[in-house]
Amino acid sequence: MTTDSGAAQAPTGPVRVFLVDDHGLFRAGVRAELESLAQDQVQVVGEAGSVGEAVAGIGHHQPDVVLLDVHMPDGGGAEVLRRVRPTHPSVVFLALSVSDAAEDVIAVIRAGARGYVTKTISSQELVKAVRRVSEGDAVFSPRLAGFVLDAFSDRPGAAPISDPELDLLTPRERDVLRLLARGYAYKEIASELFISVKTVETHVSSVLRKTQLSNRYELSRWATDRRLV
């Protein structure tokens, strides 16, 4: 496969994607799907089967988006994020995993991934998600939206809010998340709430920032379960 041809592309060219997954079969499947379906939109520039390979490969290829498996030996996706993000802040990560357990989802999001989708996602949806994160937006699966709503909910006896800016969702963000959890696409959310798609994207990005930075007990607990924070 080509490796460096996209280095000098225009910003509208295909998104350069790097695959990280310890299952070779899965990598091959995703690569074949992306290439047959969206050659003009997505270009797979390289792949890696371990944390070490991924760190080296991402440094070498400088991709736009890294599709990152959550569960791998030697620390998994979170470890890749920890080692690559300080040196390559422009690379965007989209987590892709079979597991949708809260601690996995929240842990990689808090380690810096801009989105989370499960491996059962359809190829078209995956291409959309890749494009979306590459443009700086966030991608929330319905279940991730549910977790975040759950984590930010006002339980009786919850820990006191230390930073309202980060620890509370606005009513609008809550509405957007609810619709995401109900399986609505961004366009459907926009028309449901009478706002523009761009505004929906802004709300979701803001929720992502809060999910990554907030000190809400539930979020930090899920993250510390995986020894992240």
Next chain:
Amino acid sequence: MVSGVASGVAQHLGVEVLWVRVAFAALAGLGGAGMLAYGLLWVFARQEPEDANAAPLPARERQQALGLAAVGIGLFAAVTALSGFAGGWYVVPLVTGLGGAALVWREADEVQRRRWRDGARTGVSEVVGGVTRTMVVRVVAGVVLLCGGMTLFLVQNVTLDQLPGVLLAVAATLIGVAVITIPWWLRLIRELDEQRRASVRTREREEIAAHLHDSVLQTLALIQKQAENPREVVRLARGQERQLRSWLYGPSGYGGGDRPVTDPSDPAHGEAPSATMSAAVARACGEVEDTFAVAVQHVVVGDCQLDEPLTALVQAAREAIVNSAKHSGEGEVSVYVEVEPEEVTVFVRDRGKGFDPAQVSADRHGLADSIHGRMERNGGRVTLRTAPGEGAEVQLSMPRRKESRT
């Protein structure tokens, strides 16, 4: 060389075995510390199961080890003699005694190795029984040596101190017996422990294997048979995935089984994990998935205990999911449940062909009885949003009973 302690230590530390032996020899010079360390390591260090194809010790290395051992013992004798420790005299019975003990202990060691080779039989009979000629000879030689050493020691003592001679002799004999049998007891205890652990491991492995066989392998076989029928394959795969997940992540479904329940002070929570809203929704979704070969994506926010109205809510929701699965023509249904302090809301949505609610014939019971009837009897509301070509969404709200509110 005697029992493999040196090579074991060398392997553990990752250094040349020669250096370990030199270290033991040098330590032996320091008042016998090397010998003591060797003996202690022999008794207490865990023995590795013997590798059947392990290369026999090369003759050169054996000679080297023997030489070093001799040097060590010599050093020990020399140092003790030089330091004027009992004029070197008592070294002779001591070394004789130690030699005897070493022979006997080595025998116990061999018994264990043979057990490793033969596989596990009952511990006691193996350690006590299975006597061979060389073994008897070695044990007898060891006992004789040990007794010889002790007698020598006693003879000296008795000439020095006549009175408590008899007592001393009895005590010495007892000590001798204890010294001879200690390694057996130690090994016996450790082997029983080892066996217990091995059987626990085996049980765990069998349990996992049994589960994988009953579920995953069966499903894979079915999938191979149904390869021409993609819908069926998807159904089997989804069902198996759900089952495996719940097996891996505990009884209450997603989230690893320890998700925070809305009200931690609720006395009933934790006692019946299957009677929670999220578990009931997950079960209902799973049943529909299995029956109608569609993917039901469900998200639950918050959780609470099921009571009668909420059970009705789950049943109504199940009916709505079934309707979507049967009539929408789409392969996916989204279910969203939100538990709030005052009420529980369920959304069931598909992107299918939709319908005109006014044209649903009156003899269709699904929507009328199963959903509207159930909800209204328990004080809930039903909102339906659909139009031909635009999918359908059913919203079910059920107020929560006062006593179960959080």
